[in-house]
Amino acid sequence: MLNAPKLFLIIGTISFSALAAELTPINDNYEKIKSTNTAIRRNAAIYLGSDSQPKTIDVLQSYLNDPDSSVRRAVVSSLSRIVNNNPNISSDKIRLNNLTSALTTQFSIDENIGVRISIINALGIIRNNFSRKFLLQMLKDPYPIYRAEALRAIQNYQNPEDYSLIVQGLTDEAEGVRITAAEIIANRKIKNATSLLLKNLADPVMPVRLSMVRALGEIGTARELGGLEKMLNDSDPTVRQAAQEAIEKIKQRQTR
Structure with missing residues (x-):
């Protein structure tokens, strides 16, 4: 049986070795x-x-x-x-x-x-x-x-003042910036972006329309259903499917 001093020495050695192993890589x-x-x-x-x-x-x-x-x-x-x-x-x-x-x-x-x-x-x-x-x-x-x-x-x-800048991103001349803005708006649930999202539904670039539809599905209300219903006739099947899903999300929120 190990006596107390030897046991303390072994534990101390193990602890020091573990510490050294942890610090050495850094x-x-x-x-x-x-x-x-x-x-x-x-x-x-x-x-x-x-x-x-x-x-x-x-x-x-x-x-x-x-x-x-x-x-x-x-x-x-x-x-x-x-x-x-x-x-x-x-x-x-x-x-x-x-x-x-x-x-x-x-x-x-x-x-x-x-x-x-x-x-x-x-x-x-x-x-x-x-x-x-x-x-x-x-x-x-x-x-x-x-x-x-x-x-x-x-x-x-997460500053409300900055959220207005993100919404302004929907007016950027570059479609990539508008798509990014729509994604952030959807994730952060920024409510005051619906009018610009609806405006971008007429964009000729499919990924832009798709991102706007998806964002409306996250923050839209009954007021935006008309715009989304028009997207059910979009030339792209992915946009049409996203529009259907967005409409369903909004209607589900209304019934809660």
């Missing part, structure tokens, strides 16, 4: 992210995203300008994960402000579309005043893909 990746091998740096950046230590934000932030775009995307994604998974970081305003500044600076100089989109998504997770200001500017960007992603990001603020 510490290893602090070194691996410095590697000259792109795959090693990328994997290290991905792994560091599972760490919740605030200092990891500082480490990853210094690699936002990595020469390889896949590493930069991994860095931005991991930064998003750390902020999203650690609610305590939201109180560290200085660190988040510094991170926002670093991300927006990288956006301005990065030529990779994927990295830029990742940065927009990250700013939607950070949700501070500086990131919101940047996203509002992106809603006016000349490139539709960035306007659409800015809409997706700004919905995370």
Whole structure:
């Protein structure tokens, strides 16, 4: 039988070993992210995203300008994960402000579309005043893909003032932005968008009509049934089916 001192020593050794095993991978990746091998740096950046230590934000932030775009995307994604998974970081305003500044600076100089989109998504997770200001500017960007992603990001603020901007997205000249706006409106149940949704039912692009019909199915009332019933004669069978489903959803809500 083991005496108490030996048992304590064994338990202490096991506990220390478990702790070391848990910490070593993170510490290893602090070194691996410095590697000259792109795959090693990328994997290290991905792994560091599972760490919740605030200092990891500082480490990853210094690699936002990595020469390889896949590493930069991994860095931005991991930064998003750390902020999203650690609610305590939201109180560290200085660190988040510094991170926002670093991300927006990288956006301005990065030529990779994927990295830029990742940065927009990250700013939607950070949700501070500086990131919101940047996203509002992106809603006016000349490139539709960035306007659409800015809409997706700004919905995370769940601010009624921002919802009006999402509704305005239904008037965007680019169909991709209008589709994105309709999807957000459907998911967030933004009620004051019905008139613009109905207007877009006449759009010549089928995916636009489809997204509007589906959104009306989520937020529409009896007032919108007439517009949806017209879509039962749409030239596209997918739109016709979606219109039928939207009508049924609205009628089901009326009977509750």
